[in-house]
Amino acid sequence: MTWGSWGKQYSKQNMINLMQHCIDTNITTFDHADIYGAYTTEADFGQAFKESGIQRDTIQLITKCGIQYLSDNRPNTVKHYDYSKDYIIWSAETSLQHLKTDYLDLFLLHRPSPLMHPDDIAEAISKLKQDGKIKDFGVSNFTPSQVELVTNRIPIAVNQIEFSLTQHTAMHNGSLDQMLSKNITPMAWSPLGSVFREDTEQTRRIHKQLGLLMEKYSASEDQLLLAWILKHPAQIHPVIGTTNLKRITDANRAKEIELELEDWFKILVAAQGHKVP
Numbered sequence: 001m002t003w004g005s006w007g008k009q010y011s012k013q014n015m016i017n018l019m020q021h022c023i024d025t026n027i028t029t030f031d032h033a034d035i036y037g038a039y040t041t042e043a044d045f046g047q048a049f050k051e052s053g054i055q056r057d058t059i060q061l062i063t064k065c066g067i068q069y070l071s072d073n074r075p076n077t078v079k080h081y082d083y084s085k086d087y088i089i090w091s092a093e094t095s096l097q098h099l100k101t102d103y104l105d106l107f108l109l110h111r112p113s114p115l116m117h118p119d120d121i122a123e124a125i126s127k128l129k130q131d132g133k134i135k136d137f138g139v140s141n142f143t144p145s146q147v148e149l150v151t152n153r154i155p156i157a158v159n160q161i162e163f164s165l166t167q168h169t170a171m172h173n174g175s176l177d178q179m180l181s182k183n184i185t186p187m188a189w190s191p192l193g194s195v196f197r198e199d200t201e202q203t204r205r206i207h208k209q210l211g212l213l214m215e216k217y218s219a220s221e222d223q224l225l226l227a228w229i230l231k232h233p234a235q236i237h238p239v240i241g242t243t244n245l246k247r248i249t250d251a252n253r254a255k256e257i258e259l260e261l262e263d264w265f266k267i268l269v270a271a272q273g274h275k276v277p
Contacts, residue, residue, distance in 0.1 A: 001033070001241065004041030008243055015048035021245050023054065025252050031160075031187075031239050033064035033110055034095055038071040042098035050100040061099055064110035064140055064160075065091035081113030088124035092133055106158060107134040112146045122153035138184075144174040151182070158185045163236060164193030165206065165225055165271045171232075180234040191238035192225050202271060209270035217257050222247065226254035228267050 003010050003018070010018065022028070032042050042063065065088060068080045092107055107128065109121070128134045138158030139150060150156055159179055163170050163186065170176045170186070179186045195203050210221045217224065229236050240251045259267075269275055 001036045001041070002243060004037035004044050006037050006041070010044075010243075012044070012048045012051065015045060016052045018243060018245075019049065019052055019054060019059075022248060023058065025249050027240075027248065027252055028058060029060040029062065029105075031062045032095070032099070033067070033108075034091055034098075035064075035067050035069045035071075035110070038069065039073040042095055046098045046100035056101060060105040061101055062106040062108065063092075063095045063099065063104060064108040065095070066110040066113065081111060081116070083109060083113050083116040083121055085120045085124040085127075088121065089127060092128050096133060103132055104134045106136045106138055108138045108140045108158065108160060109142075109150075111141045112139070112143070118150050118153040121150055125154050140187075140189075144178045147178060147182075147184070156182075156184055158187055160187035160189060160239065162190050163188035163229065164191050164195075165228055165267065166193030166195060166202065168268075168271070176232065176234045176236075186234050186236045187239055188229055188236050189239045189241075191229055191240065192222055195221070195225060202273065205270045205273060206267070209267055213263055213267075216263075217259070219254070219257055220250060223250055223254040223257060224259075224267070226251055227257035227259050228264060230254060230257075231259050231264050 002008055003015060030045070032045065034042060036042065037044065066081050066083055068074060068076045068082050070076055070079050092104065096102065096104065125137045129137070136157040137154065138156055138160065139147065140160040141162070142159055147156060147159060159175070161170055161175060167190070176186060178184070195206055207221065210224050213224060214220065219227065226238050229238050240248065242248060242251070265276065
């Protein structure tokens, strides 16, 4: 999201270098959405990918559709959602063109719409799968009932949700329980939450607790936050948003950290400000 005009405004070479660094660090999945950069970042990335020499079968490409964003690049008069069969298919095919690829490893509905109909979604996704244009299908920011609505018509492989130490309602509203029971992979956007963005009583408690564990695990605070997510039995996949090369490398090392049970709960208690019930 931050590689293009909504963030770093990277040149083609910058993007190639960043892709290669991720791959060298054993991070091979790139998470897109059609709206990023006001519908421009997919194409910028795709051109860089085309010229990078990176083999397509060594990486995984994810993108999302459905948000009709107010932008000079679309004739929209209000931000809204479109999950008609024709639009879903058109959006996937447009993303394929922009990303310079023949298929998507994962295609997500970006946010739920009150007007979405599971039959339309199922028909569109079935067609895209039959045509070999997508491998897997998922959703993003869907509640358990919305996931149930769609899975009644077509299987869901992934639900990408906001999840972090400071935004962990998915542990209590049934989202992660549902994904674990239905074998749906959770992906977590904004996995570091507000820990480094805000200075509050909560974040100060978290920093204090993490500081007590850094030496024990030979880890930085951001690595411990990712390790906390990775310990959940639903096998959450964090979506890191950083473009900093060192932080990318450090983030990948979080997979090697196995938090002890009581340490995991100490971190949770620091976030909540009280003991668990």
